[in-house]
Amino acid sequence: MKIKRFVAPDMRQAMREVREEQGPEAVILSTRRMAEGIEVIAAIDYDEALVREAARHGAPVVPKAEAKAEPAPAPAPVAPAAAKPAIAPPELPPRRLHPVAPPAVAAEPAAVHPLMERTAHDTAQLRSELGDLRAMLELQLSSLAWNDMERRQPLRARILRELTRLGIEADVARTLVAELPEKINAEQARYLPLGMLSRSLAVSGRHLCDAERGVIALVGPTGVGKTTTIAKLAARAVMRHGAERVALVSTDHYRIGAAAQLEHYGRLLGVQVYPAYDARSLRKVLEMLQGRHTVLIDTAGMAGSDPRLAQQLEILADAGELRSCLVLAANAQTPSLEEAVLAYRALKPHACILTKLDEAPRLGGALSVLIRHRLSLDYVTDGQRVPEDIATADARVLVCRVAQSLKGEAPDDNVMAERFGRAVAEA
Numbered sequence: 001m002k003i004k005r006f007v008a009p010d011m012r013q014a015m016r017e018v019r020e021e022q023g024p025e026a027v028i029l030s031t032r033r034m035a036e037g038i039e040v041i042a043a044i045d046y047d048e049a050l051v052r053e054a055a056r057h058g059a060p061v062v063p064k065a066e067a068k069a070e071p072a073p074a075p076a077p078v079a080p081a082a083a084k085p086a087i088a089p090p091e092l093p094p095r096r097l098h099p100v101a102p103p104a105v106a107a108e109p110a111a112v113h114p115l116m117e118r119t120a121h122d123t124a125q126l127r128s129e130l131g132d133l134r135a136m137l138e139l140q141l142s143s144l145a146w147n148d149m150e151r152r153q154p155l156r157a158r159i160l161r162e163l164t165r166l167g168i169e170a171d172v173a174r175t176l177v178a179e180l181p182e183k184i185n186a187e188q189a190r191y192l193p194l195g196m197l198s199r200s201l202a203v204s205g206r207h208l209c210d211a212e213r214g215v216i217a218l219v220g221p222t223g224v225g226k227t228t229t230i231a232k233l234a235a236r237a238v239m240r241h242g243a244e245r246v247a248l249v250s251t252d253h254y255r256i257g258a259a260a261q262l263e264h265y266g267r268l269l270g271v272q273v274y275p276a277y278d279a280r281s282l283r284k285v286l287e288m289l290q291g292r293h294t295v296l297i298d299t300a301g302m303a304g305s306d307p308r309l310a311q312q313l314e315i316l317a318d319a320g321e322l323r324s325c326l327v328l329a330a331n332a333q334t335p336s337l338e339e340a341v342l343a344y345r346a347l348k349p350h351a352c353i354l355t356k357l358d359e360a361p362r363l364g365g366a367l368s369v370l371i372r373h374r375l376s377l378d379y380v381t382d383g384q385r386v387p388e389d390i391a392t393a394d395a396r397v398l399v400c401r402v403a404q405s406l407k408g409e410a411p412d413d414n415v416m417a418e419r420f421g422r423a424v425a426e427a
Contacts (some may be wrong), residue, residue, distance in 0.1 A: 002022075002043060002044050002045060003029070003041065003042070003043045004021070004022065004041075004042055004043070005039065005040070005041055006018055006021075006039070006040045006041075006042060007034065007036050007037055007038070007039050007040075008037050008038055008040070009037040009038070010037065010038060011031070011038050011040075011114070013037075013038075014031075014037075014038045014040045015040070018040060018042045022042055022043075022044045023044065025044060026042045026043065026044050027042065027043050027044070028040060028041070028042055029041040029042060029043055139417070139418070141421070142417040142418060142420075142421025143413070143414075143417040143421060144421075145417070145421040146413065146416055146417040146420060146421040147413070147417075149420075155184050155185075155186065155188075155189040156177055156180065156184075156189075157416075158189050159176075159177055159180070159189055159192060159193050159196075160173055160174075160177055160416065160420055161410050161411060161416060162193045162410065163176065163177075163193050163197075164410075164411050164415070164416065164419060165410045165411060166193065166197070166364045166402055166403065167362040167363065167364020167365055167368075167402070168197070168364045168367065168368050169334065169364075169365065169368035169372070170419040170420060171372070172200075172368045172371050172372055173419075173420075174420065176193075176196045176197070176200060179196070180192065180196075194399050194400070194403060197367065197371075197395075197399045197402070198395045198396050198399045199395075200371045201367060201370060201371060201377065201395040201398065201399070202370070202371075202374060202375065202376045202377065203376065203377045203378075203392075203393040203394065203395050204351050204376045204377065204378050204393070205392070206351070206378055206392065214294070214295070214321075214322075214323055215286060215289075215295040215297065215320075215321065215322040215323065216233075216294075216295070216296055216297065216322065216323050216324075216325055217297035217299055217316055217319075217322050217323070217324045217325070218230055218296070218297065218298060218299060218324075218325050218327050218353070219299050219316070219324055219325070219326055219327065219344050219347060219349070220301060220326055220327035220328060220340060220344065221301050221302065221303055221304075221329075221332075221336070221340045221343075222300075222301025222302065222303070223301060223329070224301065224327045224328060224329040224332075224355055224356070225327065225329065225355040225356060225381065226298060226299065226301060226327050227252075227261050227262055227265070227298055228355075228381075228384060228386065229327060229353055229355060229379075229381055229390065230248065230262070230265075230296045230298050231262075231265040231269070231386045231387070232381065232386050232387045232389070232390040233294075233296055233387075233390070234246055234248060234265065234266075234269055234271055234294070234296055235269055235386050235387035236387050236390075237293065237294040238269050238270070238271060239387075241293045241294065243269060243270035243271050245292055245293040245294065246269070246271045246292065246293065246294045246295075246296075247271065247272055247273075247274060247289045247292045247294070247295050247296075248262055248265070248266050248271055248272070248273045248274070248295075248296050248297075248298065249273070249274045249275075249276055249282070249285055249286075249289075249295060249296070249297045249298065250262045250263075250273060250274070250275050250276070250297075250298050251275075251276050251277075251282065251297060251298065251299050251300065251312070251315065252298055252299060252300040252301075259273075259275065262298050265386070274288075274289070276297075278315060279314065279315040279318040279319060282297075282315060282316075282319045283318070283319055283320055286319060286320055286322070297316075297322065299312060299316070300312060302343075303339070303340075303343070304339045304340065304342060304343030309343060313344070313346050313347055316347060317346075317347065323350045323351075324344075324347045324348070324349045324350060325349060325350060325351050325352065325353055325378060326340070326341070326344050326347075326349040326351075326352045326353070326375070327352070327353045327355060328340060328341075328352060328353070328354055328355070328366065328369070329354075329355050329356045329359075329360075330354050330355065330356050330357045330359070330360035330363055330366045330380075331356045331359040331360040331361075332366075333365065334365035334366075334368065334369060337365065337366060337369040338369055338372075341369060341373050341375070349375070350376070351375070351376045351377065351378040352370065352375045352376065352377050352378065353377075353378055353379045353380070353381070354366060354370075354377060354379075354380045354381075354393070355380070355381045356381065356382070357380055357381065357382040357401070358382040358383055358389075360405075361405065362402075362405060363398065363401060363402045363405065364402060367398065367399075367402065377393040377395075378392075378393060379391060379392060379393055380393050380398070
């Protein structure tokens with residue numbers, strides 16, 4: 001094992017000298033900061049097992065063959081294994097052995113750790129810079145693609161800009177524009193966005209007079225207004241068919257006061273409320289209410305990440321013949337609406353009810369979710385009054401409401417390039 005001491009102004013220069021003189025196989029035994037700079041002790045032909053054994057017993061480092069030939073504890077001679085025992089070379093000076101063997105284990109991590117930390121920091125910085133460079137290039141390419149589209153297809157670009165102003169999601173807007181005829185004029189480009197939205201929004205056309213027939217379970221996240229909507233539907237059914245032909249069922253036993261709220265509506269309407277705690281009790285209740293014209297089931301509001309949601313979906317799936325209706329709040333953010341649709345997709349809802357239109361500053365996100373998942377819209381609600389604030393869904397009315405609720409200028413080119421430039425470039 002050949003050991004050498006290096007002194008340099010900094011660690012980088014010291015490591016360069018070690019690599020140049022001892023090569024890449026050199027092992028750093030210790031480092032120390034001095035007045036002259038950084039001191040590095042390095043070695044080649046490093047035998048880690050030998051050094052560790054010597055450090056553990058406090059003995060000098062000797063070759064194994066010589067250790068057997070010399071039983072005395074004196075330092076072993078540095079000689080080839082085949083040398084005769086009678087001819088012993090002079091002993092190594094003790095002052096060379098003691099500073100080398102003990103630091104081999106203790107000082108090595110202190111020398112390697114800063115280098116590894118610096119390397120990791122440099123790698124992370126390089127990745128960050130590459131990511132920034134990639135984002136900048138993608139933005140420039142998107143801007144070029146969007147500008148090219150505005151030059152070649154100005155009317156289609158105008159429709160995309162108008163749909164963005166209406167709050168329609170980018171993927172839905174691209175799908176709608178892809179269905180346009182090849183040749184359109186300026187007048188068509190002005191009115192087509194509203195017409196395209198109206199045609200793409202599916203509505204059931206089910207009138208409120210016919211809505212309440214059968215067993216209907218309203219499902220959806222918490223706070224979307226399921227219980228109030230049930231009260232509105234029940235009030236309509238009572239006015240048309242009588243209280244004795246209407247029944248309410250509550251399966252919401254998680255939210256405090258949920259059953260009490262439904263019972264309060266039941267007393268006001270003269271309608272009896274039945275509790276159901278599991279699939280078995282729900283089936284029994286529904287069998288008992290087979291002769292009723294309208295049976296409305298109020299369920300617990302749960303987010304898609306709630307572990308109890310699977311249990312509730314299983315209860316409704318095993319309850320028998322019923323129609324599930326997904327309730328969504330128009331004032332919710334688009335990701336929340338998307339999560340709710342995916343969470344309750346296992347029930348295969350027959351239709352959807354859009355609530356809280358009066359609290360929604362923009363309706364484009366809600367309409368985008370309905371169009372994306374091809375959900376049929378039954379009714380909309382826009383207030384707390386029972387039973388007034390509910391109406392049959394009308395696509396044209398909704399689209400006009402979207403257009404009237406928006407104020408301000410159209411989005412600028414940077415927004416349009418970010419939303420559509422990459423898709424245009426890949427097309």
